[in-house]
Amino acid sequence: MDPGRVTLARPLTLDDDRILPTEPHVRSVAREIYAAVRDLPIISMHGHVDAGILARDEAFPDPAQLLVVPDHYVTRMLVSQGARLEDLGVLRTDGGPVETDGRAIWRRFCAGWHLHRGTPSRLWLEQELHDVFGVRVEPSAGTADEIYDVIADCLARPEFRPRALFDRFGIEVLATTDSPLDDLADHRAIAASEWRGRVVPTFRPDALVHVDRPSWRTDVERLAEVSGVGTTTYEGFLGALRQRRDHFVACGALSTDHGHATADSRPLEAGEAEAIYASALAGSVTPQQARAFAAHMLFEMARMSTEDGLVMQIHPGVARDYDPGVHELFGADKGFDIPTPVDFVRGLRPLLQAFGRHPRFRCVLFTIDETTYSRELAPLAGVFPSVRLGVPWWFLDSPYAMRRFREATVETAGLYNGAGFVDDTRAFASIPARHDVARRVDSGFLADLVGRGQLRLDEALETAVDLTVTLPRLAYQRQG
Incomplete structure:
Protein backbone atom coordinates (compact mmCIF):
# COMPACT_ATOMS: atom_id res chain seq x y z
CA MET A 1 0.00 0.00 0.00
CA ASP A 2 1.20 3.51 -0.81
CA PRO A 3 0.59 5.78 2.19
CA GLY A 4 1.21 8.83 0.00
CA ARG A 5 -1.44 7.90 -2.55
CA VAL A 6 -3.95 10.72 -3.02
CA THR A 7 -7.25 10.14 -4.82
CA LEU A 8 -10.31 12.30 -5.28
CA ALA A 9 -13.52 11.04 -3.73
CA ARG A 10 -15.39 9.04 -6.33
CA PRO A 11 -19.05 7.99 -6.22
CA LEU A 12 -19.74 4.31 -5.57
CA THR A 13 -22.17 3.11 -8.22
CA LEU A 14 -23.06 -0.36 -9.49
CA ASP A 15 -23.50 -1.12 -13.17
CA ASP A 16 -26.64 -3.25 -13.33
CA ASP A 17 -25.17 -5.02 -16.37
CA ARG A 18 -21.89 -5.87 -14.68
CA ILE A 19 -20.40 -9.22 -15.76
CA LEU A 20 -23.09 -9.73 -18.42
CA PRO A 21 -21.90 -10.15 -22.05
CA THR A 22 -21.04 -6.96 -23.94
CA GLU A 23 -22.53 -7.88 -27.33
CA ALA A 59 -24.94 -6.77 16.76
CA PHE A 60 -21.75 -7.04 14.72
CA PRO A 61 -19.01 -5.20 16.63
CA ASP A 62 -17.80 -2.80 13.93
CA PRO A 63 -17.31 -2.54 10.15
CA ALA A 64 -13.78 -3.92 10.23
CA GLN A 65 -14.74 -7.02 12.21
CA LEU A 66 -17.59 -7.68 9.78
CA LEU A 67 -15.98 -6.96 6.41
CA VAL A 68 -12.19 -7.11 6.77
CA VAL A 69 -10.82 -9.20 9.63
CA PRO A 70 -12.59 -12.54 8.86
CA ASP A 71 -12.17 -12.37 5.08
CA HIS A 72 -8.84 -13.84 4.00
CA TYR A 73 -9.62 -12.86 0.39
CA VAL A 74 -9.32 -9.26 1.57
CA THR A 75 -6.43 -9.59 3.99
CA ARG A 76 -4.20 -11.67 1.67
CA MET A 77 -4.26 -8.92 -1.00
CA LEU A 78 -3.27 -6.30 1.54
CA VAL A 79 -0.57 -8.57 2.98
CA SER A 80 0.82 -9.11 -0.53
CA GLN A 81 1.47 -5.35 -0.61
CA GLY A 82 3.23 -5.22 2.73
CA ALA A 83 0.48 -5.01 5.34
CA ARG A 84 0.85 -7.04 8.55
CA LEU A 85 -1.91 -9.38 9.68
CA GLU A 86 -1.57 -7.94 13.19
CA ASP A 87 -2.36 -4.48 11.83
CA LEU A 88 -5.49 -5.89 10.14
CA GLY A 89 -6.83 -7.20 13.44
CA VAL A 90 -6.11 -10.89 12.86
CA LEU A 91 -5.64 -12.54 16.25
CA ARG A 92 -2.36 -14.21 17.15
CA THR A 93 -2.31 -17.68 18.67
CA ASP A 94 0.18 -16.56 21.31
CA GLY A 95 -2.02 -13.74 22.50
CA GLY A 96 0.43 -11.15 21.23
CA PRO A 97 -0.60 -7.57 20.44
CA VAL A 98 -2.80 -6.89 17.40
CA GLU A 99 -4.74 -3.87 16.27
CA THR A 100 -8.09 -3.70 18.07
CA ASP A 101 -9.23 -0.28 16.87
CA GLY A 102 -11.79 -1.05 14.16
CA ARG A 103 -11.47 2.41 12.67
CA ALA A 104 -7.70 2.05 12.28
CA ILE A 105 -8.14 -1.32 10.56
CA TRP A 106 -10.81 0.18 8.29
CA ARG A 107 -8.53 3.06 7.31
CA ARG A 108 -5.82 0.61 6.24
CA PHE A 109 -8.35 -1.35 4.22
CA CYS A 110 -9.70 1.76 2.48
CA ALA A 111 -6.22 3.08 1.72
CA GLY A 112 -5.58 -0.17 -0.17
CA TRP A 113 -8.91 -0.22 -2.01
CA HIS A 114 -7.23 0.20 -5.41
CA LEU A 115 -5.36 -3.07 -4.87
CA HIS A 116 -8.61 -5.00 -5.38
CA ARG A 117 -9.27 -3.63 -8.87
CA GLY A 118 -10.28 -6.40 -11.25
CA THR A 119 -10.66 -8.98 -8.46
CA PRO A 120 -13.86 -10.78 -7.40
CA SER A 121 -13.32 -9.31 -3.92
CA ARG A 122 -13.90 -5.86 -5.44
CA LEU A 123 -17.21 -7.06 -6.93
CA TRP A 124 -18.38 -8.54 -3.63
CA LEU A 125 -17.28 -5.60 -1.51
CA GLU A 126 -18.84 -3.00 -3.78
CA GLN A 127 -22.17 -4.82 -3.70
CA GLU A 128 -22.02 -5.23 0.08
CA LEU A 129 -21.23 -1.56 0.63
CA HIS A 130 -23.78 -0.26 -1.87
CA ASP A 131 -26.73 -2.64 -1.48
CA VAL A 132 -26.49 -3.71 2.16
CA PHE A 133 -25.24 -0.54 3.84
CA GLY A 134 -26.22 2.23 1.41
CA VAL A 135 -22.66 3.53 0.93
CA ARG A 136 -22.48 5.91 -2.03
CA VAL A 137 -18.82 6.92 -2.03
CA GLU A 138 -15.88 4.74 -3.07
CA PRO A 139 -13.46 3.66 -0.31
CA SER A 140 -10.20 5.59 -0.13
CA ALA A 141 -7.93 7.05 2.52
CA GLY A 142 -9.97 10.24 2.36
CA THR A 143 -13.40 8.61 2.65
CA ALA A 144 -12.58 5.86 5.17
CA ASP A 145 -14.05 7.61 8.22
CA GLU A 146 -17.20 8.69 6.39
CA ILE A 147 -17.90 5.13 5.22
CA TYR A 148 -17.03 3.67 8.62
CA ASP A 149 -19.60 5.93 10.28
CA VAL A 150 -22.32 5.00 7.76
CA ILE A 151 -21.78 1.27 8.33
CA ALA A 152 -21.39 1.61 12.10
CA ASP A 153 -24.71 3.47 12.23
CA CYS A 154 -26.35 0.61 10.31
CA LEU A 155 -24.88 -2.05 12.58
CA ALA A 156 -26.39 -0.38 15.62
CA ARG A 157 -29.90 -0.93 14.25
CA PRO A 158 -31.92 -4.13 14.79
CA GLU A 159 -32.49 -4.68 11.07
CA PHE A 160 -28.74 -5.29 10.71
Whole structure:
Protein backbone atom coordinates (compact mmCIF):
# COMPACT_ATOMS: atom_id res chain seq x y z
CA MET A 1 0.00 0.00 0.00
CA ASP A 2 1.20 3.51 -0.81
CA PRO A 3 0.59 5.78 2.19
CA GLY A 4 1.21 8.83 0.00
CA ARG A 5 -1.44 7.90 -2.55
CA VAL A 6 -3.95 10.72 -3.02
CA THR A 7 -7.25 10.14 -4.82
CA LEU A 8 -10.31 12.30 -5.28
CA ALA A 9 -13.52 11.04 -3.73
CA ARG A 10 -15.39 9.04 -6.33
CA PRO A 11 -19.05 7.99 -6.22
CA LEU A 12 -19.74 4.31 -5.57
CA THR A 13 -22.17 3.11 -8.22
CA LEU A 14 -23.06 -0.36 -9.49
CA ASP A 15 -23.50 -1.12 -13.17
CA ASP A 16 -26.64 -3.25 -13.33
CA ASP A 17 -25.17 -5.02 -16.37
CA ARG A 18 -21.89 -5.87 -14.68
CA ILE A 19 -20.40 -9.22 -15.76
CA LEU A 20 -23.09 -9.73 -18.42
CA PRO A 21 -21.90 -10.15 -22.05
CA THR A 22 -21.04 -6.96 -23.94
CA GLU A 23 -22.53 -7.88 -27.33
CA PRO A 24 -25.86 -5.98 -27.41
CA HIS A 25 -28.21 -8.79 -28.49
CA VAL A 26 -26.68 -11.38 -26.16
CA ARG A 27 -26.69 -8.87 -23.30
CA SER A 28 -30.40 -8.28 -23.86
CA VAL A 29 -31.08 -12.02 -23.58
CA ALA A 30 -28.80 -12.27 -20.53
CA ARG A 31 -30.77 -9.50 -18.81
CA GLU A 32 -33.99 -11.47 -19.28
CA ILE A 33 -32.45 -14.66 -17.92
CA TYR A 34 -30.84 -12.88 -14.99
CA ALA A 35 -34.14 -11.20 -14.09
CA ALA A 36 -35.62 -14.68 -13.65
CA VAL A 37 -33.03 -15.71 -11.03
CA ARG A 38 -31.68 -12.60 -9.33
CA ASP A 39 -34.23 -12.73 -6.47
CA LEU A 40 -34.43 -16.50 -6.01
CA PRO A 41 -33.54 -17.94 -2.57
CA ILE A 42 -29.90 -18.54 -1.67
CA ILE A 43 -28.90 -22.17 -1.09
CA SER A 44 -25.57 -21.83 0.73
CA MET A 45 -24.30 -25.37 1.21
CA HIS A 46 -20.57 -24.87 1.68
CA GLY A 47 -19.32 -22.07 3.87
CA HIS A 48 -17.54 -21.22 7.08
CA VAL A 49 -19.77 -18.72 8.88
CA ASP A 50 -19.73 -19.28 12.64
CA ALA A 51 -23.14 -20.63 13.71
CA GLY A 52 -22.68 -18.78 16.99
CA ILE A 53 -23.21 -15.49 15.17
CA LEU A 54 -26.77 -16.56 14.39
CA ALA A 55 -27.33 -18.35 17.69
CA ARG A 56 -26.47 -15.24 19.72
CA ASP A 57 -27.88 -12.76 17.18
CA GLU A 58 -25.83 -9.94 18.65
CA ALA A 59 -24.94 -6.77 16.76
CA PHE A 60 -21.75 -7.04 14.72
CA PRO A 61 -19.01 -5.20 16.63
CA ASP A 62 -17.80 -2.80 13.93
CA PRO A 63 -17.31 -2.54 10.15
CA ALA A 64 -13.78 -3.92 10.23
CA GLN A 65 -14.74 -7.02 12.21
CA LEU A 66 -17.59 -7.68 9.78
CA LEU A 67 -15.98 -6.96 6.41
CA VAL A 68 -12.19 -7.11 6.77
CA VAL A 69 -10.82 -9.20 9.63
CA PRO A 70 -12.59 -12.54 8.86
CA ASP A 71 -12.17 -12.37 5.08
CA HIS A 72 -8.84 -13.84 4.00
CA TYR A 73 -9.62 -12.86 0.39
CA VAL A 74 -9.32 -9.26 1.57
CA THR A 75 -6.43 -9.59 3.99
CA ARG A 76 -4.20 -11.67 1.67
CA MET A 77 -4.26 -8.92 -1.00
CA LEU A 78 -3.27 -6.30 1.54
CA VAL A 79 -0.57 -8.57 2.98
CA SER A 80 0.82 -9.11 -0.53
CA GLN A 81 1.47 -5.35 -0.61
CA GLY A 82 3.23 -5.22 2.73
CA ALA A 83 0.48 -5.01 5.34
CA ARG A 84 0.85 -7.04 8.55
CA LEU A 85 -1.91 -9.38 9.68
CA GLU A 86 -1.57 -7.94 13.19
CA ASP A 87 -2.36 -4.48 11.83
CA LEU A 88 -5.49 -5.89 10.14
CA GLY A 89 -6.83 -7.20 13.44
CA VAL A 90 -6.11 -10.89 12.86
CA LEU A 91 -5.64 -12.54 16.25
CA ARG A 92 -2.36 -14.21 17.15
CA THR A 93 -2.31 -17.68 18.67
CA ASP A 94 0.18 -16.56 21.31
CA GLY A 95 -2.02 -13.74 22.50
CA GLY A 96 0.43 -11.15 21.23
CA PRO A 97 -0.60 -7.57 20.44
CA VAL A 98 -2.80 -6.89 17.40
CA GLU A 99 -4.74 -3.87 16.27
CA THR A 100 -8.09 -3.70 18.07
CA ASP A 101 -9.23 -0.28 16.87
CA GLY A 102 -11.79 -1.05 14.16
CA ARG A 103 -11.47 2.41 12.67
CA ALA A 104 -7.70 2.05 12.28
CA ILE A 105 -8.14 -1.32 10.56
CA TRP A 106 -10.81 0.18 8.29
CA ARG A 107 -8.53 3.06 7.31
CA ARG A 108 -5.82 0.61 6.24
CA PHE A 109 -8.35 -1.35 4.22
CA CYS A 110 -9.70 1.76 2.48
CA ALA A 111 -6.22 3.08 1.72
CA GLY A 112 -5.58 -0.17 -0.17
CA TRP A 113 -8.91 -0.22 -2.01
CA HIS A 114 -7.23 0.20 -5.41
CA LEU A 115 -5.36 -3.07 -4.87
CA HIS A 116 -8.61 -5.00 -5.38
CA ARG A 117 -9.27 -3.63 -8.87
CA GLY A 118 -10.28 -6.40 -11.25
CA THR A 119 -10.66 -8.98 -8.46
CA PRO A 120 -13.86 -10.78 -7.40
CA SER A 121 -13.32 -9.31 -3.92
CA ARG A 122 -13.90 -5.86 -5.44
CA LEU A 123 -17.21 -7.06 -6.93
CA TRP A 124 -18.38 -8.54 -3.63
CA LEU A 125 -17.28 -5.60 -1.51
CA GLU A 126 -18.84 -3.00 -3.78
CA GLN A 127 -22.17 -4.82 -3.70
CA GLU A 128 -22.02 -5.23 0.08
CA LEU A 129 -21.23 -1.56 0.63
CA HIS A 130 -23.78 -0.26 -1.87
CA ASP A 131 -26.73 -2.64 -1.48
CA VAL A 132 -26.49 -3.71 2.16
CA PHE A 133 -25.24 -0.54 3.84
CA GLY A 134 -26.22 2.23 1.41
CA VAL A 135 -22.66 3.53 0.93
CA ARG A 136 -22.48 5.91 -2.03
CA VAL A 137 -18.82 6.92 -2.03
CA GLU A 138 -15.88 4.74 -3.07
CA PRO A 139 -13.46 3.66 -0.31
CA SER A 140 -10.20 5.59 -0.13
CA ALA A 141 -7.93 7.05 2.52
CA GLY A 142 -9.97 10.24 2.36
CA THR A 143 -13.40 8.61 2.65
CA ALA A 144 -12.58 5.86 5.17
CA ASP A 145 -14.05 7.61 8.22
CA GLU A 146 -17.20 8.69 6.39
CA ILE A 147 -17.90 5.13 5.22
CA TYR A 148 -17.03 3.67 8.62
CA ASP A 149 -19.60 5.93 10.28
CA VAL A 150 -22.32 5.00 7.76
CA ILE A 151 -21.78 1.27 8.33
CA ALA A 152 -21.39 1.61 12.10
CA ASP A 153 -24.71 3.47 12.23
CA CYS A 154 -26.35 0.61 10.31
CA LEU A 155 -24.88 -2.05 12.58
CA ALA A 156 -26.39 -0.38 15.62
CA ARG A 157 -29.90 -0.93 14.25
CA PRO A 158 -31.92 -4.13 14.79
CA GLU A 159 -32.49 -4.68 11.07
CA PHE A 160 -28.74 -5.29 10.71
CA ARG A 161 -28.53 -8.05 13.31
CA PRO A 162 -27.40 -11.40 11.88
CA ARG A 163 -30.82 -13.06 11.78
CA ALA A 164 -32.46 -10.02 10.21
CA LEU A 165 -29.78 -9.94 7.50
CA PHE A 166 -30.16 -13.70 6.97
CA ASP A 167 -33.84 -13.16 6.25
CA ARG A 168 -33.19 -10.05 4.15
CA PHE A 169 -30.63 -11.90 2.05
CA GLY A 170 -33.22 -14.56 1.22
CA ILE A 171 -31.13 -17.45 2.54
CA GLU A 172 -33.12 -20.67 2.40
CA VAL A 173 -30.46 -22.77 4.10
CA LEU A 174 -26.96 -22.04 5.37
CA ALA A 175 -24.48 -24.86 5.96
CA THR A 176 -21.59 -24.25 8.34
CA THR A 177 -18.38 -26.31 8.58
CA ASP A 178 -17.83 -28.04 11.90
CA SER A 179 -15.40 -30.31 13.71
CA PRO A 180 -16.59 -33.74 14.87
CA LEU A 181 -15.51 -32.56 18.32
CA ASP A 182 -18.09 -29.75 18.30
CA ASP A 183 -21.15 -30.38 20.47
CA LEU A 184 -23.17 -28.25 18.00
CA ALA A 185 -24.72 -26.30 20.86
CA ASP A 186 -25.15 -23.24 18.63
CA HIS A 187 -27.05 -25.26 16.03
CA ARG A 188 -29.28 -26.74 18.70
CA ALA A 189 -29.93 -23.29 20.13
CA ILE A 190 -30.95 -21.99 16.70
CA ALA A 191 -33.27 -24.96 16.15
CA ALA A 192 -34.86 -24.44 19.56
CA SER A 193 -35.43 -20.71 19.04
CA GLU A 194 -38.53 -19.07 17.60
CA TRP A 195 -36.53 -17.88 14.58
CA ARG A 196 -37.20 -20.02 11.51
CA GLY A 197 -33.87 -19.62 9.72
CA ARG A 198 -32.36 -22.95 8.68
CA VAL A 199 -28.70 -23.40 9.65
CA VAL A 200 -27.22 -26.90 9.34
CA PRO A 201 -23.82 -28.29 10.36
CA THR A 202 -21.35 -30.02 8.02
CA PHE A 203 -19.13 -32.85 9.26
CA ARG A 204 -15.43 -31.98 8.62
CA PRO A 205 -13.18 -34.77 9.99
CA ASP A 206 -9.83 -33.67 8.48
CA ALA A 207 -8.14 -33.02 11.82
CA LEU A 208 -8.87 -36.59 12.97
CA VAL A 209 -7.87 -38.52 9.86
CA HIS A 210 -4.45 -36.92 9.40
CA VAL A 211 -2.61 -38.77 12.12
CA ASP A 212 0.65 -36.81 11.86
CA ARG A 213 -0.92 -33.53 13.00
CA PRO A 214 0.75 -32.28 16.22
CA SER A 215 -2.57 -32.17 18.09
CA TRP A 216 -3.92 -35.47 16.74
CA ARG A 217 -3.60 -37.56 19.92
CA THR A 218 -5.20 -34.84 22.02
CA ASP A 219 -8.02 -34.59 19.49
CA VAL A 220 -8.56 -38.36 19.53
CA GLU A 221 -8.81 -38.31 23.32
CA ARG A 222 -11.37 -35.53 23.02
CA LEU A 223 -13.24 -37.59 20.39
CA ALA A 224 -13.64 -40.37 22.96
CA GLU A 225 -15.00 -37.90 25.50
CA VAL A 226 -17.61 -36.29 23.25
CA SER A 227 -18.73 -39.54 21.60
CA GLY A 228 -18.69 -41.81 24.64
CA VAL A 229 -16.83 -44.39 22.55
CA GLY A 230 -13.29 -45.45 23.42
CA THR A 231 -10.63 -44.57 20.86
CA THR A 232 -7.71 -46.65 22.11
CA THR A 233 -8.27 -49.04 19.18
CA TYR A 234 -8.83 -48.47 15.49
CA GLU A 235 -12.30 -50.05 15.64
CA GLY A 236 -13.17 -47.77 18.54
CA PHE A 237 -11.97 -44.80 16.51
CA LEU A 238 -14.29 -45.74 13.64
CA GLY A 239 -17.15 -46.25 16.07
CA ALA A 240 -16.58 -42.83 17.61
CA LEU A 241 -16.64 -41.20 14.18
CA ARG A 242 -19.91 -42.98 13.36
CA GLN A 243 -21.42 -41.72 16.60
CA ARG A 244 -20.43 -38.16 15.78
CA ARG A 245 -21.87 -38.47 12.28
CA ASP A 246 -25.13 -39.66 13.82
CA HIS A 247 -25.06 -36.64 16.13
CA PHE A 248 -24.58 -34.31 13.16
CA VAL A 249 -27.45 -35.96 11.29
CA ALA A 250 -29.67 -35.47 14.35
CA CYS A 251 -28.77 -31.77 14.24
CA GLY A 252 -29.74 -31.46 10.57
CA ALA A 253 -26.47 -32.15 8.75
CA LEU A 254 -26.73 -32.92 5.05
CA SER A 255 -23.10 -33.37 4.06
CA THR A 256 -19.49 -34.01 4.99
CA ASP A 257 -16.46 -32.01 3.88
CA HIS A 258 -12.96 -33.32 3.11
CA GLY A 259 -9.96 -31.13 2.34
CA HIS A 260 -7.19 -33.66 1.79
CA ALA A 261 -3.93 -32.80 0.08
CA THR A 262 -4.60 -35.36 -2.67
CA ALA A 263 -7.54 -37.36 -4.02
CA ASP A 264 -5.92 -40.66 -3.02
CA SER A 265 -8.58 -43.06 -1.69
CA ARG A 266 -6.75 -46.39 -1.63
CA PRO A 267 -8.09 -48.55 1.21
CA LEU A 268 -5.79 -50.46 3.54
CA GLU A 269 -6.18 -53.98 4.83
CA ALA A 270 -7.76 -53.92 8.28
CA GLY A 271 -4.57 -55.11 9.96
CA GLU A 272 -2.47 -52.43 8.29
CA ALA A 273 -4.92 -49.68 9.26
CA GLU A 274 -4.89 -50.96 12.86
CA ALA A 275 -1.08 -50.97 12.90
CA ILE A 276 -0.80 -47.41 11.61
CA TYR A 277 -3.40 -46.22 14.10
CA ALA A 278 -1.47 -47.86 16.94
CA SER A 279 1.75 -46.23 15.74
CA ALA A 280 0.03 -42.85 15.67
CA LEU A 281 -1.18 -43.31 19.24
CA ALA A 282 2.38 -44.21 20.23
CA GLY A 283 3.74 -41.12 18.48
CA SER A 284 5.85 -43.08 16.01
CA VAL A 285 3.88 -42.80 12.78
CA THR A 286 5.86 -42.02 9.63
CA PRO A 287 4.85 -39.45 6.97
CA GLN A 288 4.28 -42.29 4.48
CA GLN A 289 2.02 -44.10 6.95
CA ALA A 290 0.11 -40.89 7.66
CA ARG A 291 -0.55 -40.32 3.95
CA ALA A 292 -1.70 -43.92 3.51
CA PHE A 293 -4.03 -43.66 6.50
CA ALA A 294 -5.55 -40.38 5.24
CA ALA A 295 -6.28 -42.01 1.87
CA HIS A 296 -7.78 -45.02 3.60
CA MET A 297 -10.00 -42.80 5.74
CA LEU A 298 -11.31 -40.98 2.66
CA PHE A 299 -12.48 -44.41 1.47
CA GLU A 300 -13.96 -45.18 4.90
CA MET A 301 -15.79 -41.84 4.98
CA ALA A 302 -17.37 -42.78 1.64
CA ARG A 303 -18.40 -46.13 3.12
CA MET A 304 -19.99 -44.34 6.07
CA SER A 305 -21.88 -42.05 3.67
CA THR A 306 -23.50 -45.13 2.14
CA GLU A 307 -24.71 -45.94 5.66
CA ASP A 308 -26.03 -42.56 6.82
CA GLY A 309 -26.66 -40.85 3.47
CA LEU A 310 -24.55 -37.73 4.11
CA VAL A 311 -23.40 -36.15 0.84
CA MET A 312 -19.60 -36.26 0.58
CA GLN A 313 -17.81 -33.08 -0.53
CA ILE A 314 -14.20 -33.64 -1.63
CA HIS A 315 -11.89 -30.71 -2.38
CA PRO A 316 -8.23 -31.74 -2.52
CA GLY A 317 -5.26 -29.93 -3.99
CA VAL A 318 -4.18 -27.21 -1.57
CA ALA A 319 -0.84 -26.82 0.16
CA ARG A 320 -2.34 -25.50 3.35
CA ASP A 321 -0.52 -23.12 5.70
CA TYR A 322 2.30 -22.80 3.16
CA ASP A 323 4.18 -20.33 5.36
CA PRO A 324 4.91 -22.14 8.65
CA GLY A 325 5.72 -18.89 10.40
CA VAL A 326 2.28 -17.46 9.64
CA HIS A 327 0.62 -20.71 10.66
CA GLU A 328 2.51 -20.81 13.94
CA LEU A 329 1.69 -17.19 14.78
CA PHE A 330 -1.88 -16.90 13.45
CA GLY A 331 -3.18 -20.45 13.00
CA ALA A 332 -4.88 -22.02 10.01
CA ASP A 333 -6.91 -20.38 7.24
CA LYS A 334 -5.19 -17.03 7.19
CA GLY A 335 -4.63 -16.85 3.44
CA PHE A 336 -1.32 -18.66 3.11
CA ASP A 337 -2.73 -21.63 1.18
CA ILE A 338 -1.49 -22.39 -2.35
CA PRO A 339 -3.15 -24.58 -5.06
CA THR A 340 -1.43 -27.76 -6.24
CA PRO A 341 -2.19 -30.21 -9.09
CA VAL A 342 -4.47 -33.19 -8.36
CA ASP A 343 -4.87 -36.58 -10.02
CA PHE A 344 -8.57 -37.28 -9.56
CA VAL A 345 -8.75 -40.19 -12.00
CA ARG A 346 -6.25 -42.45 -10.27
CA GLY A 347 -6.87 -41.08 -6.79
CA LEU A 348 -10.63 -41.58 -6.68
CA ARG A 349 -10.74 -44.83 -8.64
CA PRO A 350 -10.85 -47.12 -5.57
CA LEU A 351 -13.61 -45.04 -3.99
CA LEU A 352 -15.70 -44.81 -7.15
CA GLN A 353 -15.21 -48.46 -8.05
CA ALA A 354 -16.60 -49.37 -4.65
CA PHE A 355 -19.35 -46.76 -4.25
CA GLY A 356 -19.73 -44.80 -7.49
CA ARG A 357 -23.02 -46.52 -8.38
CA HIS A 358 -24.23 -47.10 -4.83
CA PRO A 359 -27.83 -45.84 -4.45
CA ARG A 360 -27.07 -44.15 -1.11
CA PHE A 361 -23.85 -42.44 -2.16
CA ARG A 362 -23.40 -38.94 -3.53
CA CYS A 363 -20.14 -36.99 -3.79
CA VAL A 364 -19.48 -33.45 -4.96
CA LEU A 365 -16.00 -32.86 -6.41
CA PHE A 366 -14.32 -29.46 -6.19
CA THR A 367 -10.98 -28.37 -7.56
CA ILE A 368 -8.79 -25.31 -7.83
CA ASP A 369 -6.71 -27.00 -10.54
CA GLU A 370 -8.56 -25.88 -13.69
CA THR A 371 -6.71 -28.33 -15.91
CA THR A 372 -8.77 -31.17 -14.45
CA TYR A 373 -12.21 -29.85 -15.43
CA SER A 374 -12.47 -31.15 -18.99
CA ARG A 375 -9.87 -33.92 -18.65
CA GLU A 376 -11.02 -35.58 -15.42
CA LEU A 377 -13.94 -34.11 -13.46
CA ALA A 378 -16.48 -33.63 -16.26
CA PRO A 379 -15.93 -37.16 -17.61
CA LEU A 380 -16.31 -38.61 -14.10
CA ALA A 381 -19.52 -36.66 -13.48
CA GLY A 382 -20.67 -37.58 -16.97
CA VAL A 383 -20.72 -41.32 -16.21
CA PHE A 384 -20.94 -42.01 -12.45
CA PRO A 385 -24.47 -41.32 -11.13
CA SER A 386 -23.08 -40.56 -7.68
CA VAL A 387 -20.76 -37.74 -8.83
CA ARG A 388 -21.68 -34.07 -9.06
CA LEU A 389 -19.41 -31.23 -10.14
CA GLY A 390 -18.70 -28.58 -7.58
CA VAL A 391 -18.47 -25.16 -9.21
CA PRO A 392 -15.34 -22.97 -9.04
CA TRP A 393 -14.52 -21.96 -5.48
CA TRP A 394 -11.76 -20.29 -3.51
CA PHE A 395 -9.08 -19.13 -5.98
CA LEU A 396 -11.45 -19.75 -8.91
CA ASP A 397 -14.47 -17.98 -7.40
CA SER A 398 -14.42 -15.29 -10.10
CA PRO A 399 -16.36 -14.38 -13.25
CA TYR A 400 -13.67 -15.48 -15.69
CA ALA A 401 -13.04 -18.81 -13.95
CA MET A 402 -16.77 -19.54 -13.66
CA ARG A 403 -17.18 -18.95 -17.39
CA ARG A 404 -14.20 -21.18 -18.18
CA PHE A 405 -15.72 -23.88 -15.99
CA ARG A 406 -18.97 -23.89 -17.96
CA GLU A 407 -17.11 -23.96 -21.27
CA ALA A 408 -14.83 -26.80 -20.13
CA THR A 409 -17.50 -29.07 -18.66
CA VAL A 410 -20.83 -28.61 -20.45
CA GLU A 411 -19.98 -30.73 -23.48
CA THR A 412 -19.07 -33.78 -21.36
CA ALA A 413 -21.03 -33.44 -18.12
CA GLY A 414 -23.88 -31.26 -19.35
CA LEU A 415 -25.47 -28.65 -17.12
CA TYR A 416 -27.37 -31.02 -14.85
CA ASN A 417 -24.49 -32.93 -13.24
CA GLY A 418 -23.57 -29.95 -11.07
CA ALA A 419 -24.34 -29.09 -7.46
CA GLY A 420 -25.05 -25.38 -7.68
CA PHE A 421 -22.92 -22.48 -6.49
CA VAL A 422 -21.10 -22.51 -3.14
CA ASP A 423 -19.76 -19.32 -1.57
CA ASP A 424 -17.14 -20.86 0.78
CA THR A 425 -17.14 -17.69 2.86
CA ARG A 426 -16.42 -16.67 6.43
CA ALA A 427 -17.61 -13.14 5.66
CA PHE A 428 -21.36 -13.34 6.33
CA ALA A 429 -22.35 -10.13 4.57
CA SER A 430 -20.70 -11.23 1.32
CA ILE A 431 -22.99 -14.24 0.77
CA PRO A 432 -25.61 -12.55 -1.45
CA ALA A 433 -22.97 -10.74 -3.52
CA ARG A 434 -21.09 -13.96 -4.24
CA HIS A 435 -24.23 -15.78 -5.31
CA ASP A 436 -25.24 -12.81 -7.44
CA VAL A 437 -21.95 -12.96 -9.36
CA ALA A 438 -22.54 -16.65 -10.12
CA ARG A 439 -26.08 -15.95 -11.33
CA ARG A 440 -24.82 -13.23 -13.64
CA VAL A 441 -22.12 -15.48 -15.09
CA ASP A 442 -24.57 -18.31 -15.73
CA SER A 443 -27.09 -15.91 -17.27
CA GLY A 444 -24.44 -14.69 -19.68
CA PHE A 445 -23.34 -18.21 -20.57
CA LEU A 446 -26.90 -19.38 -21.23
CA ALA A 447 -27.62 -16.23 -23.25
CA ASP A 448 -24.65 -17.04 -25.44
CA LEU A 449 -26.05 -20.53 -26.07
CA VAL A 450 -29.34 -18.91 -27.06
CA GLY A 451 -27.54 -16.50 -29.38
CA ARG A 452 -25.72 -19.40 -31.03
CA GLY A 453 -28.93 -21.29 -31.56
CA GLN A 454 -28.03 -24.07 -29.12
CA LEU A 455 -30.86 -23.34 -26.67
CA ARG A 456 -34.30 -21.81 -26.95
CA LEU A 457 -34.94 -18.91 -24.62
CA ASP A 458 -37.56 -20.86 -22.65
CA GLU A 459 -34.99 -23.63 -22.10
CA ALA A 460 -32.39 -21.10 -20.96
CA LEU A 461 -34.81 -19.55 -18.47
CA GLU A 462 -35.70 -22.96 -17.06
CA THR A 463 -32.06 -24.01 -16.87
CA ALA A 464 -31.04 -20.80 -15.07
CA VAL A 465 -33.57 -21.50 -12.33
CA ASP A 466 -32.38 -25.09 -12.07
CA LEU A 467 -28.72 -24.07 -11.77
CA THR A 468 -29.62 -21.57 -9.05
CA VAL A 469 -31.97 -23.51 -6.78
CA THR A 470 -33.11 -26.87 -8.15
CA LEU A 471 -29.71 -28.54 -8.53
CA PRO A 472 -28.29 -27.57 -5.11
CA ARG A 473 -31.50 -28.72 -3.42
CA LEU A 474 -31.22 -32.08 -5.16
CA ALA A 475 -27.45 -32.48 -4.83
CA TYR A 476 -27.45 -31.90 -1.08
CA GLN A 477 -30.36 -34.14 -0.14
CA ARG A 478 -29.31 -36.89 2.19
CA GLN A 479 -29.23 -40.09 0.14
CA GLY A 480 -31.50 -43.05 0.72
